[in-house]
Amino acid sequence: MSNPTYTAIFYLFAAITVFSAAFVVFSRNVIYSAFSLLFTFFGIAALYVFLSADFIAVTQVVVYVGGILVLLLFGVMFTNNIMDTDLKTDVLHAIPGTFLFLGILAALLFTFYTTNGWMPSDTQLQGSVVERIGFETMSRYVLPFEMASILLLAALIGAAFLARYDNGGTNEH
Amino acid sequence: MFELPSGAEIQSIISILKSGLGFFIPEIYLSILFMGLIILDLALKGRNKSGILGWATLIGLGGSFYFIAQQHAMQAGEHFFGMYVLDEYAIFFKYFFVASGMFAVVATLADRKFDAEVKSIGEYYALVVAMVIGMVMMAAASDLLMIFLAMELVSLSAYILSGYFKRDARSSEAALKYLVYGAVSSGLMLYGFSLIYGMTAETNILKISMELADHGYDPLVMILATLLIMAGFGYKIGAFPFHFWSPDVYEGAPTPITAYLSVASKAAGFALLLRFFYIAVPHGVSPYEDILGIDWLTLLVIMSVASMIYGNVVAIWQKNVKRLLAYSSIAHAGYLLLGVIVMDEIGTQAVLFYLLSYFLMNYAAFYVVVLISNRTGSETLDDYRGLGSKMPLAGAALTVFLISLVGLPPTVGFIGKLMIFSALLSKGALYIWLALIGVLTSVISLYYYMLIPLNMFLRESLEPNEKSLNPGFLAQLMMAVLMILTIWFGLFFEPLSEFARYSSAMFGLSLY
Numbered sequence: 001m002s003n004p005t006y007t008a009i010f011y012l013f014a015a016i017t018v019f020s021a022a023f024v025v026f027s028r029n030v031i032y033s034a035f036s037l038l039f040t041f042f043g044i045a046a047l048y049v050f051l052s053a054d055f056i057a058v059t060q061v062v063v064y065v066g067g068i069l070v071l072l073l074f075g076v077m078f079t080n081n082i083m084d085t086d087l088k089t090d091v092l093h094a095i096p097g098t099f100l101f102l103g104i105l106a107a108l109l110f111t112f113y114t115t116n117g118w119m120p121s122d123t124q125l126q127g128s129v130v131e132r133i134g135f136e137t138m139s140r141y142v143l144p145f146e147m148a149s150i151l152l153l154a155a156l157i158g159a160a161f162l163a164r165y166d167n168g169g170t171n172e173h
Numbered sequence: 174m175f176e177l178p179s180g181a182e183i184q185s186i187i188s189i190l191k192s193g194l195g196f197f198i199p200e201i202y203l204s205i206l207f208m209g210l211i212i213l214d215l216a217l218k219g220r221n222k223s224g225i226l227g228w229a230t231l232i233g234l235g236g237s238f239y240f241i242a243q244q245h246a247m248q249a250g251e252h253f254f255g256m257y258v259l260d261e262y263a264i265f266f267k268y269f270f271v272a273s274g275m276f277a278v279v280a281t282l283a284d285r286k287f288d289a290e291v292k293s294i295g296e297y298y299a300l301v302v303a304m305v306i307g308m309v310m311m312a313a314a315s316d317l318l319m320i321f322l323a324m325e326l327v328s329l330s331a332y333i334l335s336g337y338f339k340r341d342a343r344s345s346e347a348a349l350k351y352l353v354y355g356a357v358s359s360g361l362m363l364y365g366f367s368l369i370y371g372m373t374a375e376t377n378i379l380k381i382s383m384e385l386a387d388h389g390y391d392p393l394v395m396i397l398a399t400l401l402i403m404a405g406f407g408y409k410i411g412a413f414p415f416h417f418w419s420p421d422v423y424e425g426a427p428t429p430i431t432a433y434l435s436v437a438s439k440a441a442g443f444a445l446l447l448r449f450f451y452i453a454v455p456h457g458v459s460p461y462e463d464i465l466g467i468d469w470l471t472l473l474v475i476m477s478v479a480s481m482i483y484g485n486v487v488a489i490w491q492k493n494v495k496r497l498l499a500y501s502s503i504a505h506a507g508y509l510l511l512g513v514i515v516m517d518e519i520g521t522q523a524v525l526f527y528l529l530s531y532f533l534m535n536y537a538a539f540y541v542v543v544l545i546s547n548r549t550g551s552e553t554l555d556d557y558r559g560l561g562s563k564m565p566l567a568g569a570a571l572t573v574f575l576i577s578l579v580g581l582p583p584t585v586g587f588i589g590k591l592m593i594f595s596a597l598l599s600k601g602a603l604y605i606w607l608a609l610i611g612v613l614t615s616v617i618s619l620y621y622y623m624l625i626p627l628n629m630f631l632r633e634s635l636e637p638n639e640k641s642l643n644p645g646f647l648a649q650l651m652m653a654v655l656m657i658l659t660i661w662f663g664l665f666f667e668p669l670s671e672f673a674r675y676s677s678a679m680f681g682l683s684l685y
Contacts, residue, residue: 107397117391119374119384135178139186143193143253147310147322150204154303154326157211158333161296 010050017043030076034069041065055130193252196259199240199267200309206233207302214295223294227282230298234275234305241267249680251315255377258315258680265525265676266312266444269532273437274305276536280429283540283648285547287427290338297337301433304330308437312444315452315681317366317376320445321359324409327441328355331434335426347425354408354418362405368398369453378453379681386455392468399469403476406449409442411435412506413480423499428546431495432539435502440528443509447521448679450513456684473514478610480507485614488621494542494552497621498535501578504618505531508593511611515596515604518677518685523592525673526666530589533662534577537655541571544652548642557625559634563642568629570652575622577659580615585662585669590615592670 020039027033041064048057137145178186194201213229214222241264249260278301281287287294307326314320332355336348370376372394373384407415423431450469484504491497509531512524544567545560546552561568577586594611597604643649662669 111393111397115391115394117389117394118371119388121374131177139190140254141256141318142190143256144316144318144322147319147326150207150303150306151322151326151329153208154300155329157296157299158329161293161333162336162339164293 006050010047013043013046013050017047031073034073034076037072038065038069041069052125054128055133189254193257196244196247196250196252197257199237199244200306202237202240203234203271203302203306203309206230206237207299207306209233210299210302211295214293214299217295223287224282226295226298227278230302231275231278234271234278234302237271238268241271249678251379251680255379256316256319257310257313259313260680261676261678262444262448262680263313265672266440267309269440269528270305270308270312270437273433273440273532273536274301276532276540277301277429277433277437279651280432280536280540280543281427283547283651284427284429284543286338290341290427297334300330300334304334304433304437308441308444311441312448314445315378315448317370317378317381320449321363321366324359324362324405324445327409327438328359331355331430331438334430335422335434337427337430341425343425344427345425347422350418351422358404358408358415361401365398365401365403365405368394368401372398378449381453382455382681385453396468396472399472402449403469403472406442406446407476410439410446410506410509411442411503412476412510413483413503414476416480416484416503416506419503420496420499423502424493424496428495428539428543428552431498432536435498435539436532436535439502439506439509440532443513443524443528447513447524451516451521451679451684452681456516470514470516473510474607477507477510477514478607480504480510481610481614482507485617485621488618491621492554494554494557494625497554497625498538498542501618501622502535504614505535505578507614508590508611511597511607512593514607515600516684517596517600518674519592519596519599521677521685522670522674523589523596525676526592526670527589529669529673530577530585530662533655533659534574534584534586537652537659538571538574538578540655541567541574541652544644544648545571548644554624554628557628558632559629560642561626561630563634564644566649566652567644568626570656571629572626573656573659575625577663579619579622581619583663584659585666586659588663588666588670 017040020036020043023036024033024040027036041060045057045060045065048054048060210226210230210233214226217225244259244264244267245261247259249258251258278298281297281301291297304327307323307330310319310323311327314323332348332352335351336345338344369381372390373381373388375381375384404415408418411419423435426434450473454469480503484500484502484507488497488500488504491500509524509527512520512527514520515523542552545557545564548564549556549560573584577584580586580590590611594608597608597611644652
């Protein structure tokens with residue numbers, strides 16, 4: 001990682017991620033925000049590659065860019081009048097918010113630059129990790145895996161409930 | 174390259190998973206109940222669907238007591254590769270959460286607002302059960318990954334439940350506020366987890382404790398991680414300064430869900446908080462000096478004092494009963510944190526006992542609020558005027574529950590506060606001022622709690638009509654039983670406190 005080219009590329013992707021994420025938040029147009037999110041997701045996928053997490057990087061692209069973002073854009077485009085709606089992006093509590101933001105940022109950066117107590121991992125990664133991830137998911141991490149399925153089922157039911165058209169009241173009355 | 178593990182290795186993994194399964198039966202049962210309710214909802218047609226589903230949920234949840242009771246005989250230990258523990262502490266919370274889920278269903282069946290507002294009740298009960306599963310997992314999780322997943326399951330179910338009155342703008346607002354605050358706080362918590370992982374390269378809390386004790390830790394990172402993790406836990410327990418969601422959510426959500434959130438979700442937060450800070454943080458060894466003498470305990474002390482003062486003082490100005498109880502629940506989080514600070518067996522016992530007493534009195538108070546709003550259609554303090562003569566039993570019962578919430582004898586709330594304060598005092602002179610703040614803020618709380626009986630009994634109704642508002646025989650019976658229980662356990666608290674003491678044993682605990 002000491003190679004200057006690596007460093008330059010890393011900062012390039014980091015900048016893309018941060019700036020496009022900021023644009024998502026501050027843009028007043030939903031479509032612009034949604035497209036800007038595309039760059040954020042790609043940037044994060046690139047950062048995963050730098051961490052040698054190639055599987056997560058690919059998953060990030062397939063799931064977030066290929067699935068969620070496309071759905072999001074469809075949702076936005078199918079919604080009436082959403083292009084004309086000016087989003088309210090007024091900043092509330094600007095001064096305390098800025099202080100809090102700068103305080104947290106400073107604390108985190110200070111901590112990361114002054115700490116050297118990080119624990120390095122024992123295992124050296126070589127080659128593809130997909131098989132290992134698959135094996136671990138089905139052995140050591142099988143309980144969280146099942147837990148996630150219950151979580152997703154609950155979320156699915158909730159989403160279906162919220163999205164259903166409801167003119168209110170039971171039919172009994 | 175990845176080499177496939179040998180046959181023997183795979184066999185050992187399978188046998189570990191199989192043996193873990195035997196310790197996991199209540200959770201499996203609840204998951205099946207969750208899915209069964211969804212299918213029952215699809216299969217059922219007709220008029221009394223809500224009632225049938227409600228009773229099915231009630232009976233189903235009640236059935237899980239049988240499986241939980243069997244776990245008392247089992248050996249405490251870790252299962253599923255350290256993802257999950259079974260100990261007396263976890264079993265206590267299993268009872269607690271299943272019972273609170275049942276009570277939420279009882280309150281829902283009593284609430285007439287659901288008939289008018291909700292068209293499809295099927296998902297509701299399924300999500301109540303999903304939340305029970307999540308909370309049971311929260312109390313027993315011993316791995317950062319499991320903790321996060323369980324918290325998210327609880328949160329996601331709670332978001333939808335609090336927005337269940339879709340056409341009511343305030344209910345939707347409650348759900349959205351809850352979602353936004355929840356997303357931010359669980360993001361912060363994950364950041365804290367990642368710092369812990371960075372220091373130890375472990376996710377199991379027992380191993381984290383060992384690593385931290387062996388290699389020491391950077392105090393700056395530790396305090397930062399604690400602060401971030403507290404954002405997640407503090408959001409669940411609704412303590413100051415992570416309480417911002419609670420008044421609006423408590424006011425807007427359906428009242429049974431308000432009660433459910435204020436009791437069960439808070440208790441789940443405390444279950445996790447106790448387990449995390451008692452086990453994951455090493456005790457007795459301090460290889461490094463903490464920054465300015467501040468450690469996680471100091472943070473908890475600050476949060477506790479701030480919650481007690483803020484919750485009790487702001488509650489004075491509230492005009493809506495649900496909002497008033499929301500601020501009071503912030504204050505109760507403060508009292509419970511006092512018990513966490515004590516850090517010994519008496520303290521844990523006091524916390525568990527206080528949770529039990531809070532369960533009884535808070536659920537009961539919300540139940541009466543539901544019954545009153547069925548008749549009057551309102552939850553504001555002014556509309557409680559003169560209700561004492563129209564609903565005498567409800568008035569008397571609510572007064573008893575509120576006296577218990579203040580912490581006056583001879584109620585169960587008094588014993589709860591007494592145990593917390595005496596645990597603090599037994600710890601030494603250093604904690605006297607904390608107990609003093611607790612007592613003083615309880616005195617403040619007397620004022621606003623008593624506003625409700627004052628309006629009910631001593632003030633005349635604005636529209637004087639003398640017809641009595643009978644809430645129905647079953648509801649009367651339920652109120653009477655709860656009222657008697659509140660006083661009964663205030664006089665004969667021995668079984669509850671013994672149970673709390675028995676349940677204070679955690680697996681892998683070296684603190685006491």
